[in-house]
Amino acid sequence: MHTARERPRIADLFAAEPDRLQRLTLDAAGLHLDFSKQAWSRAGFEAVLSWARAAEVETKRAALFAGEAVNVTEGRAALHTALRARDGEPQRDEVLKSRAAMRAFSEGVRSGRIAAADGKPFSHILHIGIGGSDLGPRLIWEALKPLTPGIGLSFAANVDPAEIAAALAPLDASRTLVIVVSKTFTTAETMANARAARAWLEARLGEPDTKKHLAAVSTNLEATAAFGIPAERVFGFRDWVGGRFSVWSAVGLSVATALGWEAFEHFLAGAAAMDRHFATAPLECNAPVLLALSNIYNRNGLDRRARAVVPYAQRLRLLPAFLQQLEMESNGKPADRSTAGVVFGDAGTNGQHAFFQMLHQGTDIIPVEFIAVRHASEGPPEQQAMLLANCLAQAEALMVGAKAKKLHRRFDGNRPSSLILLDRLDPASLGALIALYEHKVFVEGAVWGINSFDQWGVELGKALAGKILGELGSGGAGRHDPSTAALIERVRSHD
Numbered sequence: 001m002h003t004a005r006e007r008p009r010i011a012d013l014f015a016a017e018p019d020r021l022q023r024l025t026l027d028a029a030g031l032h033l034d035f036s037k038q039a040w041s042r043a044g045f046e047a048v049l050s051w052a053r054a055a056e057v058e059t060k061r062a063a064l065f066a067g068e069a070v071n072v073t074e075g076r077a078a079l080h081t082a083l084r085a086r087d088g089e090p091q092r093d094e095v096l097k098s099r100a101a102m103r104a105f106s107e108g109v110r111s112g113r114i115a116a117a118d119g120k121p122f123s124h125i126l127h128i129g130i131g132g133s134d135l136g137p138r139l140i141w142e143a144l145k146p147l148t149p150g151i152g153l154s155f156a157a158n159v160d161p162a163e164i165a166a167a168l169a170p171l172d173a174s175r176t177l178v179i180v181v182s183k184t185f186t187t188a189e190t191m192a193n194a195r196a197a198r199a200w201l202e203a204r205l206g207e208p209d210t211k212k213h214l215a216a217v218s219t220n221l222e223a224t225a226a227f228g229i230p231a232e233r234v235f236g237f238r239d240w241v242g243g244r245f246s247v248w249s250a251v252g253l254s255v256a257t258a259l260g261w262e263a264f265e266h267f268l269a270g271a272a273a274m275d276r277h278f279a280t281a282p283l284e285c286n287a288p289v290l291l292a293l294s295n296i297y298n299r300n301g302l303d304r305r306a307r308a309v310v311p312y313a314q315r316l317r318l319l320p321a322f323l324q325q326l327e328m329e330s331n332g333k334p335a336d337r338s339t340a341g342v343v344f345g346d347a348g349t350n351g352q353h354a355f356f357q358m359l360h361q362g363t364d365i366i367p368v369e370f371i372a373v374r375h376a377s378e379g380p381p382e383q384q385a386m387l388l389a390n391c392l393a394q395a396e397a398l399m400v401g402a403k404a405k406k407l408h409r410r411f412d413g414n415r416p417s418s419l420i421l422l423d424r425l426d427p428a429s430l431g432a433l434i435a436l437y438e439h440k441v442f443v444e445g446a447v448w449g450i451n452s453f454d455q456w457g458v459e460l461g462k463a464l465a466g467k468i469l470g471e472l473g474s475g476g477a478g479r480h481d482p483s484t485a486a487l488i489e490r491v492r493s494h495d
């Protein structure tokens, strides 16, 4: 790899490498990807590709799809690909059974066959969950809800009482179905919000009718029964579905119901198309692999510590938040080299009026991933052209820059970016996009030598929160550092 001094400017690499555009752009599962504005020369690209080969990415990829125990610290498979495979392999019976149950429920609620306690159809679903049990469904709903008007869907995740209060305030209990989604059914935030929603239903409908307004999605069937959710309203899934990879499972029940089963099937099919591409394409022209390698090049080759993800699509504005969990919870782990960096972002063009100043002139170089959609599905068409023009202009400006005598007017340029282009934002392209990122995370984990499917780093904070909660209630004081002890005192003082 070149040193910073000898490294050619990105813009000059197009002349030096006549096949650059063709070599670094590709189409996969309906998405078009352009990695030619990354800082890698041919030699740099070959170097990170050789890291992938040395890390045996192809062997690890085969193990993932075959259902081997790739989640080594928890001794289990990570089979999100089976959930969207048409035939459900290699978990055929389980997947097809769960898909059929989801479909029957989704169609039953939409048709009114599965009705509220008063016999009338539900008009709204409240989805309660957090992390992987929230971010995926929320992203899909925000992205696709204009396509299929019908049942309303809203979410409550945070334990902050303000969120559940705001979620419940506009709802009519007699028309609302509450779906509690938690892989473990022990997550403190979700259980607190679920208890609040159950109490809200009971106060308005009475205890017996409340059961008809509750459903659950979980791997912990004992806990869902103990919570009082009738068995026929519980949708199970298995421990080989990782939380942040779970939107394809029954965790997607609320969106499958609100969007309609057909849309959800298209969503699964889009992801399955990306799976086929990832499983079969050679590494050097494999979309998730190139997305991963561009990040690895920036992270380990150039020591870039952050990356901006900017969807030029308002309906994808939650993508950065989704990716924060997918990438930082999966790959923010110790290894013998730098692993996941910070990922942040917001929808373009809004981000241009917030953090783009730093992207263009800041002292840290922050690679950018642009995501754009060619055709709008709503609104004035001339605004779509404005949106796309802005996206392309930003990527060009970052790379090319502009000369000026005065420092404040100078754009050094040579700032890397990639672009992912969707034809339309529809269920299939969204499925392909999410699967692209899931596999990108897997490839990074493979190269960095880490298990992308566990999250031990969240445990210490959870345990301490439980301890401090007890102390806030009891007035007792455990052992704490002086700062924390003083803050506990201040929080529980009555003045």
Ligand code: F6P
Pocket: 130, 131, 132, 133, 181, 182, 183, 184, 185, 186, 187, 190, 243, 244, 329, 455, 458
């Ligand atoms: O933040 C830790 C975590 O375990 C995530 O990995 C998971 O998505 C989230 O909590 C929610 O967990 P559950 O679905 O079990 O409620």
